[in-house]
Structures are given as structure tokens and as C-alpha cells.
Amino acid sequence: MATTTALPPTATFRVWRGEGAQAGFQDYTTPISDGMVVLDAVHGIQADQAHDLACRWNCKAGKCGSCSAEIDGKPRLMCMTRLNQLDLTKPVTVEPMRAFPHVRDLVTDVSWNYRVKQRIQKFTPRSPDAPDGTWRMQQADIDRVQEFRKCIECFLCQDTCHVLRDHMKHEEFIGPRFLTYVAALEMHPLDTADRTAELKQADGIGYCNITKCCTTVCPEGIHITDNAIIPLKERVADRFYDPLKALVRLVRGTPAK
Amino acid sequence: MAHAPLPIAPRGFGETMRTDAWWIQPLVVFLLLSTFIVYSTWAAFQNAHYAWGPYLSPFYSPELFGDSPHSWFGPKPGWWPAILPFSPALLILWAPGGFRFTCYYYRGAYYKAFWADPISCAVGEPRTSYRGEHSLPLILQNVHRFFLYIALVFLVFLSHDVWKAMWFTDAAGNVSFGIGVGTLVLATNTLLLGSYTLGCHSFRHMVGGILDRISERPLRKAAYDCSSCLNRVHMRFAWASLISVGFADLYVRLVSMGIWTDWRIL
Numbered sequence: 001m002a003t004t005t006a007l008p009p010t011a012t013f014r015v016w017r018g019e020g021a022q023a024g025f026q027d028y029t030t031p032i033s034d035g036m037v038v039l040d041a042v043h044g045i046q047a048d049q050a051h052d053l054a055c056r057w058n059c060k061a062g063k064c065g066s067c068s069a070e071i072d073g074k075p076r077l078m079c080m081t082r083l084n085q086l087d088l089t090k091p092v093t094v095e096p097m098r099a100f101p102h103v104r105d106l107v108t109d110v111s112w113n114y115r116v117k118q119r120i121q122k123f124t125p126r127s128p129d130a131p132d133g134t135w136r137m138q139q140a141d142i143d144r145v146q147e148f149r150k151c152i153e154c155f156l157c158q159d160t161c162h163v164l165r166d167h168m169k170h171e172e173f174i175g176p177r178f179l180t181y182v183a184a185l186e187m188h189p190l191d192t193a194d195r196t197a198e199l200k201q202a203d204g205i206g207y208c209n210i211t212k213c214c215t216t217v218c219p220e221g222i223h224i225t226d227n228a229i230i231p232l233k234e235r236v237a238d239r240f241y242d243p244l245k246a247l248v249r250l251v252r253g254t255p256a257k
Numbered sequence: 258m259a260h261a262p263l264p265i266a267p268r269g270f271g272e273t274m275r276t277d278a279w280w281i282q283p284l285v286v287f288l289l290l291s292t293f294i295v296y297s298t299w300a301a302f303q304n305a306h307y308a309w310g311p312y313l314s315p316f317y318s319p320e321l322f323g324d325s326p327h328s329w330f331g332p333k334p335g336w337w338p339a340i341l342p343f344s345p346a347l348l349i350l351w352a353p354g355g356f357r358f359t360c361y362y363y364r365g366a367y368y369k370a371f372w373a374d375p376i377s378c379a380v381g382e383p384r385t386s387y388r389g390e391h392s393l394p395l396i397l398q399n400v401h402r403f404f405l406y407i408a409l410v411f412l413v414f415l416s417h418d419v420w421k422a423m424w425f426t427d428a429a430g431n432v433s434f435g436i437g438v439g440t441l442v443l444a445t446n447t448l449l450l451g452s453y454t455l456g457c458h459s460f461r462h463m464v465g466g467i468l469d470r471i472s473e474r475p476l477r478k479a480a481y482d483c484s485s486c487l488n489r490v491h492m493r494f495a496w497a498s499l500i501s502v503g504f505a506d507l508y509v510r511l512v513s514m515g516i517w518t519d520w521r522i523l
Contacts, residue, residue: 023265073274073379093274095265102265138472162375166267167387189470206391210365213378226458226488230361234402234462241399 007032007083013041014091015053019104026050027091032083038094039067039078042106054105062219065154069106070095075156075217097159110155116174119202123185124193141189148184148228150220153177157214157224163207173204176214176224183228186235196239199232208233268381270373279377286370289496290363293503297354300506301346307506309513311422312439314506315446319414320345327421353502356408359401361458362495364390402459412454415447425521436523439508446498446505453494456487 010029017026028045039057046053058064060079067078072086072093086092100108129136157176163169174182182203186195199205214224222228238245249255273279300307300316307317308325320327322334323345333343357363368374375382390398422440426432454460465471465481472478487494511517 070274070379072276074277075379087276090276095274098265098267138470140472140478141470160378162378162382163387163389165379166375166382167385168267169387172391187469191469204391206396207387207389209368209374209389209395210361211369211375211378212365213375216378225365226491230458231462231466233361233399234459234466237399237402238467241396242402 007034007036008088011041011083011088012091013038013045014093015042015045015050015106016093016095017050017053017105019102023102023105025093032088034084036083037079038069038071038076038081038083038086038092041083041092042078042094054103054107056107063152065152068097068154068156068159070097070159075160077154077156077219080219097155099159099161099165100155112170113153113155113158113175113177116178117181120174120178120182121185121193121195121198123188123191125190126192135190137189144227145184145188147222148180150222151177151180152220154219156217156219160213160217161208162211162213163209169204169207173207174202176208176229179203179205179208179232180222180224180228183232186232196235200236200240205229205232205236267385270381270383271376272381273377273379275377275379279380283370283373283376286366289499290367290370293499296503297350297506300510301350302342302344303510304342304344304346306510306513307346309439309509309519310426310437311424312437312443312509312512312519313418313421314346314509315415315418315443315450315502316350316506317345318418319349319411321348327418352404352407353411356401356404356454357495357499359398359404360495361401362492364398402463405454405457405459405463408454408457409460412447412451415443415450419444419447434523435521437519437521439512439519441522442501442505442508446501449494449498449501452487453491453498455484456489456491456494457484458488458491460484461488 009031011032012027012029014025014027016023018024028049030041030044030048032041039060042053042055046055055067057067057079059066062077062080068075069078070076070093071078071081075097078094094106096102096106096108100110100112103109125135128134155177158164161175163173164175182195182199185191185193208229210225210230212225215222215226218224297316307314308327313320313325313327317323318327319329321329322332324332328345337343369376373383374387388395390396419440422443423434423436424432425435425437461481461484464484465474465477468474468477471481508517512519
């Protein structure tokens with residue numbers, strides 16, 4: 001990756017245009033300047049050359065998760081990818097995410113993610129700790145969960161996950177974003193629900209083969225694989241693949257959770 | 258969950274718009290792991306030059322049966338089938354081998370490097386079918402925790418080997434304390450193996466990860482924090498310990514063969 005600070009006056013962007021079978025790359029050369037990000041360049045192209053170029057964006061600060069795309073083949077936020085991080089001697093490719101149905105140009109339909117989220121068992125807190133209906137938690141217990149709550153739902157992790165991207169297991173696998181969401185609920189000190197069976201069956205956690213691509217692309221730096229998915233895999237192993245634990249549960253007569 | 262067909266078709270094997278050298282990492286993993294597998298298999302079948310003085314190669318520790326003074330139960334047992342090759346390493350190497358084979362880090366690394374599933378992130382794959390670890394045979398990777406239990410016991414044996422590597426016997430039969438380069442090699446190897454094992458994801462889960470209210474168990478929280486600290490650099494310890502264990506065997510082997518001289522520091 002080039003790290004030059006002095007940018008050339010113009011750069012060429014190879015942008016995915018169109019919809020359906022007619023879609024393809026189209027080159028645009030646009031003026032650039034220091035401090036610009038890819039989203040600025042796309043907006044420049046939109047303003048000067050391609051008024052109908054469709055792209056989704058909102059905050060321009062890496063917090064809304066709207067402008068997810070693939071820049072030079074890597075899933076990234078357009079608003080957080082500075083031009084001085086890219087090799088501008090060649091056209092910079094800008095494509096929509098490939099794991100979701102394409103709508104037009106740089107826009108994909110990510111609504112599948114919202115449907116997945118709806119069917120995950122909701123937060124189920126224990127009875128309040130105090131008469132005023134509040135709970136007491138220790139920071140040490142909530143630290144782990146707070147990391148997962150940094151997620152901005154940009155779905156870059158879903159996009160780069162080969163189970164969804166290449167094998168299209170959308171029916172059987174909920175993807176790293178929602179495994180992280182389940183981890184945030186399942187590890188919450190107040191939560192009483194048990195999602196372990198759901199993880200194994202409906203959520204398809206076994207499809208994850210731990211390639212850590214999701215962790216690599218996360219703009220929030222969440223350790224998705226190490227801190228969310230693998231701990232959940234271990235909980236599934238506790239329940240379903242550990243005969244010693246099953247024996248202990250049997251002898252003690254304790255429930256699975 | 259209805260899902261419309263993707264208008265943008267998945268890419269073919271090796272196809273990507275990535276402009277970086279994405280192939281270097283899987284290639285390096287492939288070469289390093291292949292080299293280690295070839296060397297360790299060769300070394301395991303040698304049944305010779307695995308011990309010198311107080312040193313014992315980690316590939317042969319614990320030496321349950323064998324011809325060196327480190328052997329627990331004497332030479333090769335009579336019941337060993339004559340048609341099978343014998344080596345003390347063959348009796349025990351399945352345990353650390355299984356631990357590494359089922360390690361979460363190595364799984365991700367060799368799925369990429371050896372099976373191209375995927376060969377690298379956002380790079381096209383060679384196959385359309387995929388079962389992952391959801392069904393046989395890879396669902397058996399869940400056995401990892403049992404290899405962990407054995408690996409923890411092996412750490413005790415290897416630590417004992419380091420202790421024994423500090424006691425040298427002279428020509429007159431007198432035993433005295435000393436430290437040779439080999440002692441440091443074995444100690445470094447055990448330290449790296451320990452850091453790798455205690456940072457294992459299964460270990461981290463076992464000591465505290467399973468608890469949602471860990472603050473109520475301060476000892477387990479301390480263990481969890483320590484393991485998490487090692488877990489953050491688990492990949493580095495995985496490689497460092499792999500190289501160190503191979504080098505420790507090579508060191509003992511070459512000293513035993515007289516090719517290298519073991520320098521005494523103390």
C-alpha cells in the first residue's frame with residue numbers, strides 16, 4: 001500500500017456502475033487534494049461527471065456504517081479510506097459489497113441483516129436488583145460486552161466472510177456481525193436467556209472456519225473472532241461436544257446453562 | 258430468510274481486485290508448516306540422537322520407552338509389533354501434534370494455506386461446496402480442549418526436562434549444577450510453549466471465559482486476564498514455539514551427532 005503524502009492533482013477511479021447483468025466498471029478521472037478520502041472523490045465524480053451515481057453515505061465520520069464498499073478489492077468504509085493510503089498510479093477500484101444483493105452502482109440491499117437480527121433471542125435480564133427496578137453490575141463483567149457494542153453495523157465483516165460472500169450460506173449462517181451480537185447478549189452479566197442451541201443450529205456457528213477476515217476489516221477494531229466467535233464456539237462445545245461436561249451435568253443434575 | 262440471488266457472481270479461484278501481495282501470507286504459512294511437518298516426521302522416525310547428556314529433545318519427551326537414560330519404563334517393549342517402526346517420539350507426538358492441528362489459530366491459517374478456503378480474504382475460492390466445521394469431518398475440531406488438557410501435562414514434563422538439563426555428570430560420575438547453551442535452548446522452548454498453551458482460546462474459556470459474572474471469582478478473573486493477555490499474541494507464540502521446538506530438537510540432535518558443541522555457560 002502506497003503511503004505517499006504528496007498527492008497527484010488527479011486520480012482515476014474505476015467505479016462499479018449499473019445494475020443487474022449490465023453492470024460493470026467505468027473509469028472516472030477526478031481532481032483530488034490532500035486530506036481527501038474515497039467518499040470525497042466519489043462525491044466529486046457524482047457532482048461533476050455522473051450525477052446519477054448511486055452511493056449510500058451519511059456521517060462521513062466512520063460511525064454510521066453506511067458507506068461500506070470494496071476499495072481496491074478490500075472491504076472498507078469509503079469515508080475512512082484516505083487517498084494517501086492508496087496506490088494512485090493505477091485506477092482505484094470502487095465496488096459495492098458482494099455478499100448482498102446488488103441494487104445499483106455502489107448500493108446493495110443489506111436488509112437481510114435486519115431480518116437476521118430480528119430472530120435472535122432478545123436480551124432477557126434477571127429480576128431487578130433494587131426495589132427501584134434497577135440492576136447492579138461490575139465494570140469487570142461488562143468490559144467484554146462493551147467491546148461488541150462498538151459495532152456500527154457497516155456489515156463489512158459480513159461482506160468479507162467467505163461463508164456468505166463465496167458460499168452464500170445466508171439461510172444457514174448469520175455471519176460474524178450477528179455472532180458478535182449474540183456474544184454481546186450471551187455474555188451479558190444480567191442476561192438469563194440461553195442461546196447455545198440456537199447458535200449451533202439456526203445460527204450455524206460451525207460454518208465459521210476462523211479465518212479472521214472479519215476481524216481484519218472491522219473499522220471499529222473489534223476482535224470479532226477471538227473475543228466473540230471463538231468464545232461462543234467454546235460454549236457450544238461445552239454443551240454439545242464435551243462428554244466430560246455432559247457427565248458432570250448428569251451427575252450433578254444441573255441444567256445445561 | 259429469503260435471499261435474492263446475487264447479481265454480482267462470486268469470483269473464480271484466485272480472482273480478486275486486491276492490489277496488494279495477498280498471496281504472500283498463505284505461501285509463507287504453507288512453506289513454514291510444510292517444512293515443520295516434514296522435519297518433525299523425519300526426526301520422529303529417527304529413534305537416534307534425541308538425547309545428549311542431560312538434554313532430551315522435546316519431540317521425544319516424555320520418553321516412555323527408549324534407549325536413553327531419560328526413558329521412564331526402559332527400552333522398547335517386547336509387545337511392540339515387529340512390523341511397526343519404533344521410536345519414542347511416535348508414542349507421544351500425536352498429543353502436541355493434535356493440539357496444534359486443532360488450535361483455533363492454526364485452523365484458520367491452514368484452511369487458507371492448504372485448502373484455499375479462502376486462500377486469502379476477499380479472494381475467490383476453488384470450490385463452491387462448503388461445510389466448514391458444521392459437520393464431519395471438521396466438526397471433530399471440537400476435540401481441541403482435550404488436546405489442551407494433555408498439552409498442559411506436557412508442559413510439566415518439559416519443565417522437568419529443563420530442570421534436568423541443569424545437572425551435568427562429569428567423566429568421574431559426579432553430578433553438578435550447570436547451564437549450557439542447550440539448557441537455555443530447552444528453557445526458551447518451554448517458555449514459548451507455555452506462553453502458547455496458556456494463551457490458548459480453550460484455556461482462556463476454561464479459566465474464566467465461561468463466566469458471565471467473573472468479578473465474583475477474583476482468582477479466575479486473574480487467570481482469565483493473564484490468559485487474555487497471552488491470547489492477544491497467540492499467533493506470534495504459535496509460530497515462535499513451533500520454530501523453537503523444532504530448533505530444540507535440531508540442537509540436541511546436532512550436539513549428539515558431534516556436529517555442534519554444547520558450550521557451558523556455568
